[in-house]
Amino acid sequence: MGPLIVNEIISPDTNLLIALLIGIGFGFVLESSGFSSSRKLAGMFYGYDTTVLKVFFTAAITAMVGMLFFSLFGWMDLSYIYINPTYLTSAIVGGTIMGVGFIVGGFCPGTAFCALSIGKLDALAFVGGLVLGIIIFTEGYPLWEDMYKADFLGAPTMNEILDIPRGVFALGMILVAFAMFWVGEWAEKKFPREEY
Structure with a gap:
């Protein structure tokens, strides 16, 4: 499940167990x-609660910097990390569909299942729509x-697209993250909302 774990050290079954434990931990943290x-998540788009922006930017830059240092110290070979292939048109169309669903429903797929696990009915409707979308996509794939x-x-x-070194890109992302933290704080003051 991680770049530091290879099948020569642990078995595929142990790898799945680790994945299950990480998933349970991730759900607990969510x-x-x-x-x-859904109010907290939708609050990101309306400006009154930017917790999502702050948490995900923090996670992204922490993972990015950690991986760069692990690579620098020889603890990780970044060439082994799988990167999804990029199909630009479908990424834009799919991102738009998911973004609209996120704004309207107030959930992304991961948070929807998290909310469903504690019995939230709005999450049940969202997961139902997610399953319906999967069926429509797979059955209509030839179209x-x-x-x-x-x-x-x-x-x-x-960094390859921008033709700059990894470290320079990482520094730029850290600066963008700090700027977004400031924008988030500004938005929360500009569009306050009573606690829900």
Whole structure:
């Protein structure tokens, strides 16, 4: 489940057990952070609660910097990390559909299942829509296969696209994160909302 664990050290079954434990831990952290609340998640888009932005930027830059240092110290070979192939058109269309669903429903797929696990009915409706979308996509795949596979870019990283070193990109992302933290604080003051 991680770049530090290879099948020569642990078995595939142990790998699945570790994945299960990580998933349970991730769900626990999501629920403890209040991310099973659609109001908190939708608050990101309306400006009154930018917790999601802060948490995910913090997680991204922590993981990015950690991986860079692990690579620097020889503890991790970044070339072994799988990067999803990029199909630009389908990424834009799929991102738009998911973004609209996120704003309307107040959940992303992970937080929807987290909320469903504690019995929230709005999450049940959202997960139902997610399953329906999966069925429509798979059953209708021949209709939009050409669009799905259009504009294949391979599996580039952002620093490769921008043609800059990894460290410079990481520094830029850290600066962007701090700027977004400031924007989040400003938005919460500009669009206050009573506690829910």
